[in-house]
Amino acid sequence: MSYPVRGEEPVVIEALKVRALPEGSCDRLLEFLILYRDAVQMVVDRVWSLDTKLSKKKLHRLFYSDLMSMGFRAHHAKEVYMYAKSLVESARGNGGRKPVLRRLSARVDRYDYRLDLDSMTLTLKLHSGYEARLKLVTSRERVERFRGWSNYELVVKYDKGEFWVSIYFRRAVKPLKPRTVMAIDLNFDNVTLAIFALSGRLLKLKRFKTPHRRILTHRIWIERIQERYPRSWRFIKGVRRAIERHGKRIRSISWDYAHKLGDLVAELALKYCSLIVLEDLEKLKENGKGDREFNKRLGLWFYRRIQFCVEYEAKERNLEVVKINPRGTSSKCPGCGGKLVEDGHRVLRCRKCGFTGDRDVIATVNLYRRYVFKYSRCGVPGVAPNAPEPDEAPSGVRGNGYEVMKTTSSYMNLYES
Numbered sequence: 366m367s368y369p370v371r372g373e374e375p376v377v378i379e380a381l382k383v384r385a386l387p388e389g390s391c392d393r394l395l396e397f398l399i400l401y402r403d404a405v406q407m408v409v410d411r412v413w414s415l416d417t418k419l420s421k422k423k424l425h426r427l428f429y430s431d432l433m434s435m436g437f438r439a440h441h442a443k444e445v446y447m448y449a450k451s452l453v454e455s456a457r458g459n460g461g462r463k464p465v466l467r468r469l470s471a472r473v474d475r476y477d478y479r480l481d482l483d484s485m486t487l488t489l490k491l492h493s494g495y496e497a498r499l500k501l502v503t504s505r506e507r508v509e510r511f512r513g514w515s516n517y518e519l520v521v522k523y524d525k526g527e528f529w530v531s532i533y534f535r536r537a538v539k540p541l542k543p544r545t546v547m548a549i550d551l552n553f554d555n556v557t558l559a560i561f562a563l564s565g566r567l568l569k570l571k572r573f574k575t576p577h578r579r580i581l582t583h584r585i586w587i588e589r590i591q592e593r594y595p596r597s598w599r600f601i602k603g604v605r606r607a608i609e610r611h612g613k614r615i616r617s618i619s620w621d622y623a624h625k626l627g628d629l630v631a632e633l634a635l636k637y638c639s640l641i642v643l644e645d646l647e648k649l650k651e652n653g654k655g656d657r658e659f660n661k662r663l664g665l666w667f668y669r670r671i672q673f674c675v676e677y678e679a680k681e682r683n684l685e686v687v688k689i690n691p692r693g694t695s696s697k698c699p700g701c702g703g704k705l706v707e708d709g710h711r712v713l714r715c716r717k718c719g720f721t722g723d724r725d726v727i728a729t730v731n732l733y734r735r736y737v738f739k740y741s742r743c744g745v746p747g748v749a750p751n752a753p754e755p756d757e758a759p760s761g762v763r764g765n766g767y768e769v770m771k772t773t774s775s776y777m778n779l780y781e782s
């Protein structure tokens with residue numbers, strides 16, 4: 366098993382959270398959890414009274430021997446004071462009071478447990494040389510998924526008579542060598558996706574409706590309620606409930622959509638072995654479009670959520686994701702770079718060369734071209750030598766661009782509204 370050095374390779378981290386049944390008596394394990402909690406509290410109390418930031422070295426000097434004399438192992442001690450430190454820092458950070466621990470939970474370093482995926486058992490090294498063996502209560506498939514990953518830390522908890530463990534796994538991501546480029550343009554009411562061969566030829570075009578309008582309806586309801594009870598909405602139970610209900614709908618609609626879309630997009634990208642090009646939303650914020658109103662109304666947060674899911678699903682499949690500044694991608698002609706003007710509903714026309722095309726498709730073409738321009742110039746591997754010159758139009762939109770328009774006339778309906 367290898368442990369990738371942090372910061373060198375991109376990694377995916379996932380937790381396997383399962384119930385665990387102790388084999389035999391659970392007394393020692395409970396004893397350990399109580400001891401652990403009290404030790405964390407002891408460190409919290411002392412760090413709190415010191416009122417100064419402590420380095421890891423200082424913490425070690427202050428607490429190591431005390432913790433060892435309580436019966437902890439070396440890595441237990443480290444976990445205890447680091448955990449206490451993080452508790453104090455976050456409480457201070459948000460102006461809270463000194464943390465008081467009630468729950469029984471312990472973070473355990475990878476040196477202090479053994480995980481056997483074949484027998485689905487976990488052996489924990491406890492205080493004073495004791496050990497506890499636990500059986501993981503879950504399906505084999507859920508565990509199998511992590512074979513070949515490296516596990517590095519776990520959290521064991523005791524809650525209402527049951528033991529739970531969260532085992533953290535990580536895996537280095539080695540991107541596949543892309544054979545095509547998929548550019549994704551996010552809009553208020555649709556997501557447009559185009560796949561280009563490295564030669565620039567358009568291979569596939571797809572469009573998905575977004576549930577943005579439905580989200581906006583709930584948003585408007587919230588605003589109306591808040592306007593009607595400008596001062597009191599927080600305090601009247603029924604009013605607050607109504608607002609919470611709309612908020613909950615917004616969350617479930619948006620996450621549900623983002624998950625589905627992320628999965629669909631990543632599956633398609635895998636089929637075409639695509640590198641995925643997304644708009645850099647941070648840059649979108651800079652260009653003035655991302656003011657507060659835009660943020661709230663048109664939901665930059667929703668774009669972020671979609672991108673998060675696309676990126677996550679892509680990384681799961683070892684696909685590379687690149688973010689490109691989207692500035693001007695829907696106002697410049699992909700043929701000659703001239704300024705585009707509106708020419709009917711969502712159709713743009715170039716004044717200079719007469720190129721006409723669908724607005725969102727043009728945006729994907731521009732994103733693709735910008736990616737090629739940026740990376741072929743830098744000599745980054747992964748782009749074929751025959752990638753088009755920046756001023757050569759991708760063949761998919763060569764000529765008058767109608768070819769592109771025709772293929773996009775039908776919407777893919779991902780989300781029935």
Ligand SMILES: [Zn+2]
Nearest residue numbers: 698701715718
């Ligand atoms: Zn033009």
